[in-house]
Amino acid sequence: MTHPLDNIFWNCLHGPHRHLSTGTDRARRYAPGLSPIVGFPDPERPDFAALRPFCTPGEQFYCDVWSGPAPDGWRIEVDAKMFRLAWDGRPGPADDPAPDALPLGPAHAEEALALARLTRPGPFGLRTIEMGEYFGCFEDGRLVAMAGERTTAGRYREISGVCTHPGHQGRGYAKRLMQKLIMRQLARGEIPFLHVMSANQAAHDFYLRMGFRDYGETVVRVVTPV
Structure with missing residues (x-):
């Protein structure tokens, strides 16, 4: 490989x-x-x-x-x-699509973990927001949506942890947060990529419409030592 x-x-x-x-x-x-x-x-x-x-x-x-x-x-x-999807190289937005989003740091760790446990965007821990840039949208001081970065190698940088509280969906939070990360990654000369479960057809279609393309499909497993 x-x-x-x-x-x-x-x-x-x-x-x-x-x-x-x-x-x-x-x-x-x-x-x-x-x-x-x-x-x-x-x-x-x-x-x-x-x-x-x-x-x-x-x-x-x-x-x-x-x-x-x-x-x-x-x-x-x-x-x-x-599915593993990579950005297809089209330019990102010229202006920050989520200027109201705030960087997430250690003070937000518990709230970010609670949102991840509620929405299940993928493997997430209390310190996951240390793995890259994370941004969140707040309403009345409460974190209602977030997205950030996880793995990286070469020029590739993963967008991950994309989630919105069920009571605040349909307002474009996820898309704007992702566009913000894409814009920042492209400005650094990086290539955004992400993962989505094959069974989640709606999310897969959404990412394709955003400008990602399928790189490939792979097995993913959760294993436990006994």
Whole structure:
């Protein structure tokens, strides 16, 4: 695999986010509190034995590509598929589409985690907002929508954690926050990309309309050490 997106989790954990991870040259995971994602240099033949000393029973981790049977000492909780989409290169908006959005920092961590638990945008932890830029929209002092950045490798930078409180949907928050991130990433010379579950056809169609294109579809699993 030579393209950064072909093994993005490992390329990020072993590269730009090494300081946020723990493990060895055979397996790495994000540190506790960050997004529960693991990576392997060969994702088709993951070395779960090498990962095991860095995990505790009952923790849940996301991994991709691998589709073999559960290894000894591990249980497969979820077995699904997701699309990986990359920006198609069209220019972003000329003006900030979400000038009212505020940067999220440690003071917002609990509220961001609560919103993520309510809306389930993907693997999210208390410290996930440390993984890149995160912005949020507030109403009456309450966080009602957010979006941010997760993994990165080469020129590619992931947009993730996109979610809106159910009581505040239909107001364009998600789109404007994503456009804000896209504009900032393109200005830095980066290529935005993202993930969406294959079963979520509505979200997939939305991202395609925004200007993303399918890079590929891959297995995604949630696994637990027992």
